[in-house]
Amino acid sequence: MQLYKTIAKRYPELKAVLMRANMAMNPEEYVKETVFSAVFASLALVFIIFMFTKSFYVFLFFPILVVVLFFYMVNRAYFRIKKLEKMIAREVVFAGRFLIIELESGIPLYNTFENIGFNYRYVGIYFSDIVEKVRLGTSIDDAINDTIEICPSDNLRKLLWQVLNSINTGANIGSALNSVLENIVREQNIAMKEFGNKLNPMAMFYMMIAVIIPSLGVTMLIVFSSFMNIHISLLILIILALAIGFMQFMFLMMIKNSRPNVDF
Structure with missing residues (x-):
């Protein structure tokens, strides 16, 4: 289709990238697959949000989601590399x-x-x-x-x-x-030493941001809400728990990804 060819031409390096990523497809097929993935993922997200909000306005965000997810998913070849x-x-x-x-x-x-x-x-x-x-x-x-x-x-x-x-x-x-x-x-040894030097500050930052502050924050929120007679619903607590869990997961992934891939 002409649309996929036009989009593929905007990524002139895509053919070489697909070869380096060991993905057996041409740029047009890759763009087509990415567009379909972005559309279906956007539809799924919109319907999930609609089930919770019961508002038809969420469908207005569908085109924006498609564009955002396309620009994210089109980079999956780079992630594979x-x-x-x-x-x-x-x-x-x-x-x-x-x-x-x-x-x-x-x-x-x-x-x-x-x-x-x-x-x-x-x-x-x-x-x-x-x-x-x-x-x-x-x-x-x-x-x-x-x-x-x-x-x-x-x-x-x-x-x-x-x-x-x-x-x-x-x-x-x-x-x-x-x-x-x-x-x-020699290069791998240098990379491991640099990672070791960065690990202690990262671990301390993780303890502060992902463990201590969320724990104290939730405790203070519960105490203040009881004093001020503010009702905190179960949904709010679930959202807080998910947010804290996501923050900890992102921190752990950041530490994992910064580690050199070296096996001695």
């Missing part, structure tokens, strides 16, 4: 060491890539892609080059670039990969 990048970061060092051990054991590069594809869930996606392209007749140099272009992880790209350079120059792959892995591990 971030997730893939984090998952790859957990495996890339181990996959690199596995690659070195296999090559030093005399196993051919093609079979080594097959083994990595079988043993590692996220890193293996890209090595399996190289194996599949080589099986279909692409040279291993071109297959690695193509995979580098769609790989969302900088560290995995460095690893593949080093393999490609070693193939082209005839250098020893093992020694070249060792230096790359040392740099990756």
Whole structure:
């Protein structure tokens, strides 16, 4: 449909983003799926609010909700790239060491890539892609080059670039990969130290904002309402509990997302 093509043209980088996100669809299909998701989600939200308010005015917000949810959902490919990048970061060092051990054991590069594809869930996606392209007749140099272009992880790209350079120059792959892995591990150690330095202030802030202030606030609200003879309904207490729970959840997610995805 022309509408989806017009919207897709406003995101010229979308095709490359979808490839990096490992999403097998073209930009028009992605936009179409996003529009439908935004419309159905908006309808569901409007009907839920209508059931509580019994006011037809809530339907006036339907177009606004569709637009807001579309601009949020259209970024899900970027969110998927971030997730893939984090998952790859957990495996890339181990996959690199596995690659070195296999090559030093005399196993051919093609079979080594097959083994990595079988043993590692996220890193293996890209090595399996190289194996599949080589099986279909692409040279291993071109297959690695193509995979580098769609790989969302900088560290995995460095690893593949080093393999490609070693193939082209005839250098020893093992020694070249060792230096790359040392740099990756060093960067991961620095990231963990920085996270440790930020963790104590974040934990204190969490205790203040998400635990102490809500607890004291609710207690003071109940005390003042009893003195001033103000009735607090169960609905208000439920809304307060949900708001506090949401605040704590967001804080915990913020701490979790700020942690480097490193497994030692």
